[in-house]
Amino acid sequence: MNRLEEIRKLINNILIEGNTSEEKSGVFAHLYGVSNTCSLIALKRGLNVELCAIIGMLHDISTYKTHYTPDHGTLGAIEAEKILEEIKLFNKEEIEIICSAISKHSNKNSVDNEYDEVLKDADVLQHYLYNTSFEVSEKEKNRLSKILSELGIVSSI
Incomplete structure (x- = not known):
């Protein structure tokens, strides 16, 4: 059984059921984009690629399930833990790694x-790559600059 594909199926069902058609393309683009970017960064840093991809798929689950964004990291970790315990494909240590990052x-x-940092970097990079002509927030500029440099990308953001 491929655990990443199982998570993707669960997430797809949640997103299809809980979001309007106008929201879906952005939601899918963001979660899959962050998941893929987590994989790339994990490869670069020598971390568990599967866990990082799963972290990316689950990181905004609370927001997309409830449409409530305040404290979505903490709420998302609670929701992710419920999902991961219910499907019984992950051990306690893996669940802790995933939920901590979220x-x-x-x-x-x-x-x-290191896993928390992969998600933060992937989230920032995906926000930037979604449309590079959008203004990068002050909160994200430093982190974005560092991850681009780590990946060997010269940028003047």
């Missing part, structure tokens, strides 16, 4: 463990 991903100014 709970901390909104605090882009802090530095946390």
